[in-house]
Amino acid sequence: MASSLTTTEDLSRISREIRGKLVEMSHNAGTPHLGSALSVVDILVAAYWNVLKIDAKKPGDETRDRFILSKGHAATALYVTLALRGFFPKELLDSFAQEGSPLAEQPSPNCAPGVELATGSLGHGLPVGIGLALAARIRKMDYRVFVTMSDGECNEGSVWEAALFAPAQKLGRLTVVIDYNKWQATGRSNEIMALESLPAKWSAFGWKTSEVDGHDIEAITRELRKTDNDKPTAIIAHTVKGKGISFMEDDNNWHYRIPKSEEVTAARRELGLL
């Protein structure tokens, strides 16, 4: 069930707490993709605290809503979200990317309760999400399926195969969220590929499409709660890579850079965690 912590203030605090933990984990484990993880945090908070019908005590419940973080390189954001949402102990996060830990840099199958899919190779989440949604229809179940992708992920052909298929099947209980931070690993996503007009593209493919400030948790929540009987939904969430930490925001060096200890301290101070 949705958490009772739904006030704007509560969710803002959770969001800052997640970001602080992400910076720490990147530093401690020496792992990249911090900017990508910071980008998607508010989408995760809106979904996991306000929208998803899930029970942390029953992660395998057949009736649960499914959330796939298809941009697996931002797995730390999912891990921290799941831990704070009660799917597994927070202490497990300290093992992240250590030898023997279930929490690899990008998730493996059934690595931890609440992780629905092993991701990391882009363009896989949406087709699998469509299969989950089709199964719900065949089995006359009413769970919803959410797939969150990056804008760079929309380079993959399989994304557009899936984008053509879901509307043909009228999968109204399928929602895609695109974390549109305008960057991919090596440059501007609108320059490397012609991604510009992303909302128009999804709309033209037959999706009920909306745009939202991807850091406004209330606004994201409103969009995530909407369903359409006949069309799948695409939410283009305008986000900032490295969001929440001034010296990381919209700086693509943080796709790969690892924060130093003084940068961890500065980041946590900015987030109001120190």
Add this chain to the structure above:
Amino acid sequence: MRNAFASEITKLGVEDERVVLLSADIGNRLFEDFKAKCPGRFYNCGVAEANMVGVATGLAMAGMRPVCYTITNFITYRCIEQIRVDVCYHHQPVIIVGTGSGLSYASLGGTHHSCEEMGMLRLLPGLAVMAPADAMEVRGALRAALGQTSPVYMRIGKKGEPVIHETTPDLMIGKAIVVREGTDVCILSAGNMLPTCLQAADLLAANGCSARVVSFHTIKPLDEACLAEAFGKFAVVATVEEHSVLGGLGGSVAEWLSDQPAPRARLIRFGTKDEFLHETCEQESARKIFGLTAENISARLKALWQ
């Protein structure tokens, strides 16, 4: 084999409500019966195989038993990463069926030949790789695959091929079927080469050489007991397949053989060469180019046996 697949999957779909059939813009009329008897469980996924395999994985994760069907090279080469990551890495019970395998569609040109896919797919952990010999084995293989809780790939031929088995065999994955007994040489046949192998055995018999013929319908897991017996008993063991001699049945047996202490038999592999076929030709001519004929197989076996 194609019609047998359509018929058997319809029966299985009626028996098991979890069966969902996915095709990539082929076989639409072929599956009219399935669509009528299993409403809401046939999906034409369009010419989009990568998506189809991902969709099948999601269906399997949610308790369904999806079967993906299209032309072999498109459902394997095109989307091998989806087979690897979605299906195999998550160990989901997805059945992948490639039709028109090997040289079945020789006249369509090299884009439609599939003489490498078993070698590629058998490297994927947890995936069974099958090549049933005729319509009856297709039926048995489908039933066996549906009895698994792990993924299965199956290559089948086209329509109108000779039927060897009189009834549907009680086929077990990884358990080869001895089709004809013999005492001098042994022929292991993968997929639609079985009729040719039986003809080769006839020619050998006319020359005083008795050949055992085995339908080696599962390339992975290998029937090691069958291999151990054959390599201990016969003078020569041959593998025959419409597939490269690298990586398929012949390649698998050669790998297995290299770990054996002192096999009696020597191995000879019949298959396609490590090259593309550029000639425009029908299946029979394509087979001749690669020596996949009863005459060539029997002549070479006879020479080695003597």
